[in-house]
Amino acid sequence: MNERGRLFVESVERGFAVLRAFQGRESLSLAELAVEAGITKSAAQRFTHTFEMLGYLRKDAAKRWRLTPRTLEIGTFYLASDPLIERANPHLVDLNHACGESVNLSEPDGTEMVYLARFTANRRSFIHMPIGTRIPMFCAASGRAFLATLPREKALAIIERTAMTAFTARTLTDVNAVMAKVDEARERGFASAVEEFYVGDLNIASAVIGADGTALGAVNISCPTSRWSIEAMEAELAPRLIEAVRSISSGGYLVRQTNNNQWERTGQ
Amino acid sequence: MNERGRLFVESVERGFAVLRAFQGRESLSLAELAVEAGITKSAAQRFTHTFEMLGYLRKDAAKRWRLTPRTLEIGTFYLASDPLIERANPHLVDLNHACGESVNLSEPDGTEMVYLARFTANRRSFIHMPIGTRIPMFCAASGRAFLATLPREKALAIIERTAMTAFTARTLTDVNAVMAKVDEARERGFASAVEEFYVGDLNIASAVIGADGTALGAVNISCPTSRWSIEAMEAELAPRLIEAVRSISSGGYLVRQTNNNQWERTGQ
Numbered sequence: 001m002n003e004r005g006r007l008f009v010e011s012v013e014r015g016f017a018v019l020r021a022f023q024g025r026e027s028l029s030l031a032e033l034a035v036e037a038g039i040t041k042s043a044a045q046r047f048t049h050t051f052e053m054l055g056y057l058r059k060d061a062a063k064r065w066r067l068t069p070r071t072l073e074i075g076t077f078y079l080a081s082d083p084l085i086e087r088a089n090p091h092l093v094d095l096n097h098a099c100g101e102s103v104n105l106s107e108p109d110g111t112e113m114v115y116l117a118r119f120t121a122n123r124r125s126f127i128h129m130p131i132g133t134r135i136p137m138f139c140a141a142s143g144r145a146f147l148a149t150l151p152r153e154k155a156l157a158i159i160e161r162t163a164m165t166a167f168t169a170r171t172l173t174d175v176n177a178v179m180a181k182v183d184e185a186r187e188r189g190f191a192s193a194v195e196e197f198y199v200g201d202l203n204i205a206s207a208v209i210g211a212d213g214t215a216l217g218a219v220n221i222s223c224p225t226s227r228w229s230i231e232a233m234e235a236e237l238a239p240r241l242i243e244a245v246r247s248i249s250s251g252g253y254l255v256r257q258t259n260n261n262q263w264e265r266t267g268q
Numbered sequence: 269m270n271e272r273g274r275l276f277v278e279s280v281e282r283g284f285a286v287l288r289a290f291q292g293r294e295s296l297s298l299a300e301l302a303v304e305a306g307i308t309k310s311a312a313q314r315f316t317h318t319f320e321m322l323g324y325l326r327k328d329a330a331k332r333w334r335l336t337p338r339t340l341e342i343g344t345f346y347l348a349s350d351p352l353i354e355r356a357n358p359h360l361v362d363l364n365h366a367c368g369e370s371v372n373l374s375e376p377d378g379t380e381m382v383y384l385a386r387f388t389a390n391r392r393s394f395i396h397m398p399i400g401t402r403i404p405m406f407c408a409a410s411g412r413a414f415l416a417t418l419p420r421e422k423a424l425a426i427i428e429r430t431a432m433t434a435f436t437a438r439t440l441t442d443v444n445a446v447m448a449k450v451d452e453a454r455e456r457g458f459a460s461a462v463e464e465f466y467v468g469d470l471n472i473a474s475a476v477i478g479a480d481g482t483a484l485g486a487v488n489i490s491c492p493t494s495r496w497s498i499e500a501m502e503a504e505l506a507p508r509l510i511e512a513v514r515s516i517s518s519g520g521y522l523v524r525q526t527n528n529n530q531w532e533r534t535g536q
Contacts, residue, residue, distance in 0.1 A: 007317040012283040016322060019342045026349040049275040054284060055378070056342075067346040069375050069382040069400075074287045074324075075340035076400030081294040085398070093388070107337050110323070114337040120361070120387065130353070131399045132337075132344030 014039055018047040019056065019071065027064035075132060082107075084208065084216050085117050088248045092119050092219065095244040099221055099237055101228075105208075106142045107217040109134070111162040113142045116217070135197055138162050138178050139171050141205035142218035144191035147182045149207045149215035155182055170195045190238050192230055200225045204233050206241050211250035219245050282307055286315040287324065287339065295332035343400060350375075352476065352484050353385050356516045360387050360487065363512045367489055367505055369496075373476075374410045375485040377402070379430040381410045384485070403465055406430050406446050407439050409473035410486035412459035415450045417475045417483035423450050438463045458506050460498055468493045472501050474509050479518035487513050 014037065021028060021036035028036065034044035048065055051057040055070040079085060088105050096103040096119035106113040112134040137143025138159050147155035156179060164173040172178050185191035190206040205220035221237050282305065289296060289304035296304065302312035316333055319325040323338040347353060356373050364371040364387035374381040380402040405411025406427050415423035424447060432441040440446050453459035458474040473488035489505050 004321050005317065007314045008321060009279055009283065009314050009318040011277055011279045012315065012318050013322060015277065015280040015283065016342075020345070022342075022345045022349060024345075024348070026351070046275045046277050047280065049273065050277040050280050053272050053276060054281060067342065067349065069346065069377045069384065071346045072343035072382060072384075072400030073402075074284075074290075074335065075343040076398055076402075077288070077290045077292075078335040078337065078339045079398035079400065080292070081290065081335065083294070109337045114340060116337065116340075130344055130347035132340030132347065134341075134344075 014043065015047055015050070018044065018051065019067070022067050027060055027062070027066045029064050033065060079116065079131070082116065084248075088117060088208070088219070091244045091247050092117060095219070095221070095240060096120075098240055101237075102222040104129075104142070104220050104222065105217060106135075106140075106220065108137070108143075108146050108215070111138075111158050112136050113140055113146065113218065136162055136165070138164055139167060139193060139196040140220075141191045141193040141203035142220040144178075144182050144185045144193065145205040145207045145218040145220070146215050148185035148191060149209070152179075152183075155179070167197050168195050168199050170199075172196060188238075189242055190234075192234065194230050195225065202228055202230050202233055204230075204238055204241060206238075206245040208245050209249040216250075219248070282311065283315055283318070286312065286319065287335070290335050295328055295330070295334045297332050301333060347384065347399070350384065352516075356385060356476070356487070359512045359515050360385060363487070363489070363508060364388075366508055369505075370490040372397075372410070372488050372490065373485060374403075374408075374488065376405070376411075376414050376483070379406075379426050380404050381408055381414065381486065404430055404433070406432055407435060407461060407464040408488075409459045409461040409471035410488040412446075412450050412453045412461065413473040413475045413486040413488070414483050416453035416459060417477070420447075420451075423447070435465050436463050436467050438467075440464060456506075457510055458502075460502065462498050463493065470496055470498050470501055472498075472506055472509060474506075474513040476513050477517040484518075487516070 017037040017039065018033060021033050030044055030048065031041060033048065034041045037044065039047070048057055052059070056068060057065050058068050060066050084107070085105065092103050092105060101121045103119045104115050105117040106115045115129060115131060115133045115135070118129065118131060135143065137147055147158060159175055159178055165171070166173050172181065181191065190204050193203045195201060202223045202225060203220050205218045207215040207218050210216040219241060221233065221241055223233055285305040285307065286301060289301050298309060298312055298316065301316065302309045305312065316325055320327070324336060325333050326336050328334050352375070353373065360371050360373060369389045371387045372383050373385040374383045383397060383399060383401045383403070386397065386399060403411065405415055415426060427443055427446055433439070434441050440449065449459065458472050461471045463469060470491045470493060471488050473486045475483040475486050478484040487509060489501065489509055491501055
C-alpha cells in the first residue's frame with residue numbers, strides 16, 4: 001500500500017510512464033524507454049508488447065519504438081465531449097476572420113493552459129502548435145486572463161507552485177511582476193503577453209465565463225511582431241476579443257468584475 | 269496465459285477500456301462505466317481512483333466521471349513527433365489560402381484515416397471535426413487515395429474487413445463500387461467522395477508518398493455542396509491538390525503510378 005491508497009493500480013501508472021517517455025522524442029529503443037520511464041528493461045518489454053497489441057506503439061524499420069495515431073483516440077473523445085469547444089467555434093471563426101490572425105481556445109489544467117481549438121492566420125508565419133499543447137499560465141496571456149478570474153490569493157498560489165522558466169529574454173519570472181499583469185487583466189477584462197513564450201509572438205486573451213460564474217477557459221489572439229505592436233492589438237483587437245468571449249460565455253450573460261475582484265453577471 | 273501471450277499486461281488493457289468507455293459520452297456514473305468497460309464495479313472503482321490521481325479523470329458536481337484535458341497529452345506528443353505534419357503545414361496553409369476551403373492531412377490506421385492537421389474555410393459552414401477524428405477508408409476520399417497506392421489485393425483486403433456502414437443515403441457500401449472508386453483514384457492521381465460521410469460535404473484527396481515510395485497519408489479538400497459541385501472541384505481544385513501533395517512528398521520526388529499499379533519516382 002503506497003501513498004496513493006490501496007485502490008491505486010500501479011501498472012496503469014507505469015503504462016502511462018512508458019507512453020509519456022515519448023515527450024519530445026520521435027522514437028526510443030527499448031533500453032532508452034526503460035530509462036525514461038524509470039522501469040526495468042523486462043517491464044519495458046511487457047509494456048511495449050502490450051501497447052503494440054493494443055495499437056498504441058509500433059516498431060519502426062530500425063527496431064525503435066514509436067507512438068501511433070491511435071494515441072490520439074482518448075483525447076479526441078475529450079474534444080468531442082467538451083461542450084465549450086462546439087459553442088465557441090463559430091465565434092472563434094468570426095474573430096479569426098475579423099482579425100486575420102490566429103485565434104485559440106484553451107482550458108486550465110493545473111498550472112497550465114491546454115490549447116483545444118485553433119484557427120490560424122491565412123499566412124505561413126503562424127507557429128506550429130498542435131491541439132493539446134500546454135503553456136504555463138504565468139507567462140501566457142490566456143493563463144493570466146484565467147488567473148484574473150480567480151480570487152487573488154488562489155491565483156498567487158498557482159503562480160507560486162509553478163517552475164517559472166524563462167522561455168525567452170522577455171519572460172517575466174518575478175512573482176510580483178506576473179501578479180501585476182494578472183491585476184491589470186482583472187481591471188481591463190483582458191490580459192497581454194509580449195514575446196514571453198515565443199520570440200516574435202504577441203498575445204492578448206480574455207476569459208470565458210460559465211453558467212456558474214467561474215471561468216471555463218480563455219480565448220487568445222496571437223500576432224507576429226512583424227505585423228503588430230501590442231499597443232495596436234490592445235486598441236484594435238481587444239474590443240473584438242471581449243465581444244467574442246462574452247458571446248461564448250454561458251447563458252448570454254455579460255460579465256464584469258466588481259471592486260472586490262469577483263466577477264458578476266449583468267443583463268441577459 | 270491468454271492469446272496475447274505471457275508478456276501482456278491485462279490491467280493496462282482494462283485501464284484503456286475505462287477511458288475508451290467515454291466515446292460519445294460527456295460523463296459516466298461508476299455503474300455505467302463498469303458496464304461500458306466490461307469490468308466489475310469494484311475494478312471500475314480502482315481504475316477511476318487511479319485515473320483521478322493521475323489527472324486523466326475528474327468527478328463533476330453530479331458525482332459523474334469526466335475525461336480531463338490531460339487525456340490529450342500522449343496524442344500531443346505524437347503530433348509533435350510526427351515529421352509529416354510539420355513538413356506538410358506550410359503547403360496545407362498555401363492550399364487552404366488558394367482554395368478558400370477546408371484542407372486536412374490524415375494518416376492511415378487500420379481500416380480508418382485519422383485526421384492530424386486541419387485548416388478550415390474562413391466561414392462558419394465548416395464541419396466540427398477535431399484532430400484525431402477517424403473516418404473509415406472505404407467511404408472517404410482520403411482513404412480511397414491511400415488505398416489506391418497499395419497493391420490492389422491489399423486494398424481489397426482492407427475494404428473486405430471493414431464494416432461498411434451507410435453514413436448517408438449516398439455512401440457506397442458495395443465492395444465492387446468502392447473498388448471502382450479506388451481504381452479511378454489510381455488512374456487520376458486523386459480520389460473523390462460525394463456526401464458519403466456527411467450530407468452536404470464533397471471531398472477530393474491525394475496521397476503523400478514517403479522516401480521509401482509508400483504512402484504516408486493523404487491530403488483532402490472538403491467543400492460544401494452549397495458552393496461547389498464535385499465536377500468543379502475536380503477541374504479547379506484537383507490540380508492544386510496534386511501540386512501540394514507532390515511538394516509534401518519526400519525528397520522532392522514526383523510520383524506517378526505505373527501500369528502494374530505500383531508507384532514510381534520521377535524527377536530530382
